[in-house]
Amino acid sequence: xxxxxxxxxxxxxxxxxxxxxxxxxxxxxxxxxxxxxxxxxxxxxxxxxxxxxxxxxxxxxxxxxxxxxxxxxxxxxxxxxxxxxxxxxxxxxxxxxxxxxxxxxxxxxxxxxxxxxxxxxxxxxxxxxxxxxxxxxxxxxxxxxxxxxxxxxxxxxxxxxxxxxxxxxxxxxxxxxxxxxxxxxxxxxxxxxxxxxxxxxxxxxxxxxxxxxxxxxxxxxxxxxxxxxxxxxxxx
Numbered sequence: 311x312x313x314x315x316x317x318x319x320x321x322x323x324x325x326x327x328x329x330x331x332x333x334x335x336x337x338x339x340x341x342x343x344x345x346x347x348x349x350x351x352x353x354x355x356x357x358x359x360x361x362x363x364x365x366x367x368x369x370x371x372x373x374x375x376x377x378x379x380x381x382x383x384x385x386x387x388x389x390x391x392x393x394x395x396x397x398x399x400x401x402x403x404x405x406x407x408x409x410x411x412x413x414x415x416x417x418x419x420x421x422x423x424x425x426x427x428x429x430x431x432x433x434x435x436x437x438x439x440x441x442x443x444x445x446x447x448x449x450x451x452x453x454x455x456x457x458x459x460x461x462x463x464x465x466x467x468x469x470x471x472x473x474x475x476x477x478x479x480x481x482x483x484x485x486x487x488x489x490x491x492x493x494x495x496x497x498x499x500x501x502x503x504x505x506x507x508x509x510x511x512x513x514x515x516x517x518x519x520x521x522x523x524x525x526x527x528x529x530x531x532x533x534x535x536x537x538x539x540x541x542x543x544x545x546x
Contacts (some may be wrong), residue, residue, distance in 0.1 A: 316425045323450065323472070323479055328469040339368055339483040342469055346451060346481045354451040355379055355480070356403070357442065357544075360393040361514045363502040364495055365440050365455040365484060379445050379452075382387075383437040384409045384414040385426065385516035394517040400502060408445040410437045426518050430534055434542040440542060443476060448453040449480035454545065457487050460513075461530060461540050474516070515542065 323371070328350065334342050346354055347369075355377040356369050369376055380394050398405040417425065419435065426433040446452055452473075458465050464485075473480040484492070496503060506514050510522030510527035523532040530540060 327470050327472040327479055330382065333467045334469050336486070337469070341488070342481060342483040343369050343372045343453070346421040346483075348469075350449075350451045350479070353427065354452060357381075358397070358455065359514065360390050360397065361373045361504050362492075362507070363393075363397050363401060364499075365453065365490060366397060366403055367499055367501050368451055368483065368495075370401050370403050378403045378405045378441065379408050379450075380405055381438050381442050381445075382409050383516050384410065385518055386439070387504075387506060387520075389506045390514060393502060396502050396536055400427070402503060406445070408441050410441045412436070418517055424518070426516065430519060430539055431538055431543065439543045445475055446478065449478060451481055453481050453483065455484060456545050457492070458485055459488055463509065463541055463546060477481050507536055 317474070330349075353371075356365065358366055359381045360380060366378060378397070382391070382394075394405060396408075397403070406500060412420065421432075422428070422441075439464060456464050456467065458467060467482060467485060469482050469485050471480045488494075494500065503509075504514055510524075511534050512523055513521060514520060515533050519534050521532045521535050523529060533540070538539065
């Protein structure tokens with residue numbers, strides 16, 4: 311039984327978000343995870359791009375067996391799908407592959423080849439945003455690994471948010487972590503990391519839209535390089 315099931319009947323999710331966002335601002339990541347696990351029980355999941363398993367490790371220590379949604383776009387690097395397989399083998403979680411309604415071949419037959427180059431926003435919507443939205447419908451809340459220091463669009467986010475587009479709660483336990491704190495957590499806990507990080511890819515997306523980053527460049531400059539695009543749309 312979750313806290314939502316034992317609280318007053320008139321309690322709405324928006325009320326939960328408002329009070330929790332204030333109470334948990336600046337709280338340690340593990341405390342945020344504990345609150346979310348106690349509040350939502352099995353109605354919360356975790357999403358991961360398989361760039362690393364830091365959030366997976368953090369959450370699974372509090373809530374083993376949690377569903378981890380991995381959006382398999384059909385365009386991932388082999389290293390990313392390999393990391394997905396390693397995560398499933400190493401951590402006590404239930405990895406669920408989330409796929410678009412069309413295969414890459416079907417999409418190209420309908421919309422032409424290399425949509426990612428001609429209209430990256432549409433490609434991201436069809437292969438990431440829409441499939442994840444459908445997969446999240448069975449949950450009340452989801453854990454995200456976004457951090458404020460990643461992009462300008464994420465600086466005003468809160469540790470607990472109302473995801474208005476999906477009508478659910480979004481929990482961001484590591485929102486305030488710096489890259490140094492992330493690196494330390496990975497090293498201290500022996501966290502699985504996508505091997506592309508060691509080849510100059512500090513931020514990893516789909517293979518056609520991601521390039522290596524030179525020393526001194528913005529870590530996310532290799533994503534949709536030259537387009538002005540900085541977000542796939544999942545977190546906007």
